[in-house]
Amino acid sequence: MTDATDATTDVKDWWQTAIIDMEPGRIAFRGRPVQDLIGTVSFPQMIWFMVMGTLPSPAEAALFEAALVAAVDHGPQAPSIAAARMAATCGVGINNVMANGVNMLGNVHGGAGEQAVMLYADIARRHDDGTALPDATAAALDDWRAAHGRFIPGFGHRFHKPVDPRAPRLLALVDAAAAAGTVAGRFAAIGRAVEAHLAAEKGKAVPMNIDGATAVIFAELGCPPPLARGFFCLSRSVGILAHGWEQMQQGGRNKGPTPPHYRWTYTGPAAGG
Amino acid sequence: MTDATDATTDVKDWWQTAIIDMEPGRIAFRGRPVQDLIGTVSFPQMIWFMVMGTLPSPAEAALFEAALVAAVDHGPQAPSIAAARMAATCGVGINNVMANGVNMLGNVHGGAGEQAVMLYADIARRHDDGTALPDATAAALDDWRAAHGRFIPGFGHRFHKPVDPRAPRLLALVDAAAAAGTVAGRFAAIGRAVEAHLAAEKGKAVPMNIDGATAVIFAELGCPPPLARGFFCLSRSVGILAHGWEQMQQGGRNKGPTPPHYRWTYTGPAAGG
Amino acid sequence: MTDATDATTDVKDWWQTAIIDMEPGRIAFRGRPVQDLIGTVSFPQMIWFMVMGTLPSPAEAALFEAALVAAVDHGPQAPSIAAARMAATCGVGINNVMANGVNMLGNVHGGAGEQAVMLYADIARRHDDGTALPDATAAALDDWRAAHGRFIPGFGHRFHKPVDPRAPRLLALVDAAAAAGTVAGRFAAIGRAVEAHLAAEKGKAVPMNIDGATAVIFAELGCPPPLARGFFCLSRSVGILAHGWEQMQQGGRNKGPTPPHYRWTYTGPAAGG
């Protein structure tokens, strides 16, 4: 029946995906039966495969995995972690606790890696056009600052001085992967060009931080900028879960940000005003 | 074409609602054209009409409105408010800020009103069965504690001692509405029976708090327990929005729970462990 | 002790607010004791007072109230409503259901009112500079399209043709309020100038929609653009709660978007690929 078919087809077509195919007793992800993936591919491979559509080699997956491991947590001073811990005392499910944390990984809290991938890509484009790397870097940083302000995403750290211990370790893994031919090493060079430019500019080191270093990895592997944030969210979800669960074990009800007797400073009109 | 009709009908029927009807140029809520409601019914009337399905009288709506006004905020020590303010510094939209706050109004943070409505309903059922109100109250409290622990929802306050200033004002409005015949006043009597029981039990006042008092109003108006939480969420959304917006004006990036130099106390294994 | 005082002061000062002041037994919002507000101010007045810091007159509050009433719901085809209804079948609390809906009121779903306030403000600035209103409107629309694309927020509707029934009713209330001196009526004139410009441009009416009309109200009342979204979130929370609750009554487990037998259209590589 043509009309009936059309009716069912437009409903079915409203939801289109290349990720999963299914019928009773059969599940395939991007053409591979699920039972052939379970126990065969690693979790990082599966993450990349689901999101990006290609199965990374073990060496590529190892680099991706290092980025995932590195970014899991930055402690209860991070607003996402504090909020998750507070949520854990409010009588909601552990999934709600996790959602509250991830929901806060916005442009400011979770966006530096994404922005660094964008910045690196801009430098790469200028370099492709024949500009020398230092000049491409200088021009890209100028444009970035004109558009977004002084702050260069992925470099410097308000807390980890002089050096964010995660960055040199990640960069060493990129260098090893480049030496082995796993990745080209181009974005490691670009990241270092940014470091060199900032050091010359300031007269002191403004070293790459975790966001700059994971962005090097994501860029080497061909990840679009928004997914740098997406993958960071997967990684940080681990810390959010760990802290939410620890808080559930510690107990408490309606945990506030400071011991209750501190309250807050009132800055409004006087009572009766 | 029968088949085509069937196909479209099952899709259309998948989403059924008595709340809203619509065609191009026409919107009706529960049978009333939207343009007849705008400027005619108050926002509290509209809330009740949308959720409960009946349009409350102005006097009923005034009582409901008092409950909505009373519960808008309890300050930045409340985890939902603190989380919303922190979220406001993380680079997310104002709707995400609000969602983070509301998402935390779980059983512990937002559930006392709902629980108090349940408790009152249980007392009312026992009273309906012929038990005297003090005895019905005693039995219901015993059962509540057996099932849920010592804490009686809606009575006492860890901060507002001796009295939560919102409760007597709300109860006075219920009394006035009962005197005017707007409500029966039965749940005000039940709430006071709980107060009397607790005072006798402890040898000192354990006065009704905001949750106990709004629960009286919701119960008088015939609201099912889960909606006591739902209406509270609408009310507290106001404070969440106010605080989120104030924080956006104050600025800050990735605001943590305490000034950063306090960090936290580490209780795990020693480094190298 | 100076040091001790400093220590407590910086913690207290970390959380500053002009919204609420509190000590045991006392709560004041922006200088007014809570018990003086309950039963005295309307819920819309309280919303504006909490968020904006000033208590609107009854006539101003009535206009604001009309905007809040108008935007409560647009049915289960709206993604926020559909998601809330689906969430209601997943075993989460009613506050989580509401948070899921509000969290989706982003730039595209919930931002048109905010954008329209920005557009109106731009036209007003140009008009203040001495440009005639039609020319100020034309220039502002040109700039808006250069920055944001063809779509003019607040005008036209993909569904409600020829007219969104909420807009003329809201505009009539603004006109009445302007006639009574409650508001200046300037932004109603600006909104109509946009309508006139679009009609001339297209050769047919592209009438103001709900977002354009509520934006007129918010702009007349002096509301900053982001709060147009914030207030819309408060309003739409009502529909989200109503639909979430109705779905809870209807039951269901893990409700999907279409009847299950439709599934979806798979567009990826063939199995074994």
Added chain:
Amino acid sequence: MTDATDATTDVKDWWQTAIIDMEPGRIAFRGRPVQDLIGTVSFPQMIWFMVMGTLPSPAEAALFEAALVAAVDHGPQAPSIAAARMAATCGVGINNVMANGVNMLGNVHGGAGEQAVMLYADIARRHDDGTALPDATAAALDDWRAAHGRFIPGFGHRFHKPVDPRAPRLLALVDAAAAAGTVAGRFAAIGRAVEAHLAAEKGKAVPMNIDGATAVIFAELGCPPPLARGFFCLSRSVGILAHGWEQMQQGGRNKGPTPPHYRWTYTGPAAGG
């Protein structure tokens, strides 16, 4: 200064964690410097280490990894996936898209694994007390149904008939791990005892599904029930991200659940009613 010290100590102590220690230039997770973990432990090892506090052996981690890989996605008919895809068209960040999905993994949508771990633990306790496994299973199922209704979590599938293809593969990996001495195999036996009981009861197979099988793995590894849900949330976050990102690539604005022309079935009072 004693007082000053006390003041800072109570603030610092308000946030206690055994997960992370930090000072400028140094980050350690549960006593291990972050740079020693990056590139050394796998992501599944890191997940377990962060949440559970112990570093699993590679063989244990491989079993855990299989559970994480198996549960990443179940397609756009799952409400969490549909909601995430709709959110991706509403103008919110990719982290908000992910949060919306995870927030819906409540008791009904995400709780079956957690419940199955609880059920298995109850059977194990009865077996420890000397009851034969079939009898312990029968008694535990009776009690489960008395408390929670007919549905046994982790067994049967409304869609995958006769068999959920993920379950036998996971169980084979558990068997291999038991044969190798990595795990005891006790919960695989318990899961099979439940299968046998249900088959005898119904006169046909009600096979273990993904939730029952991942619960076997989590129970073998010593995971508390709520973390079965937490780990599932981490796993399903992958599919949520993949679908959210795919939808962002497909575009669309305010995607509803069905093609818009279907709308919904209105069941309320007639207009003018």
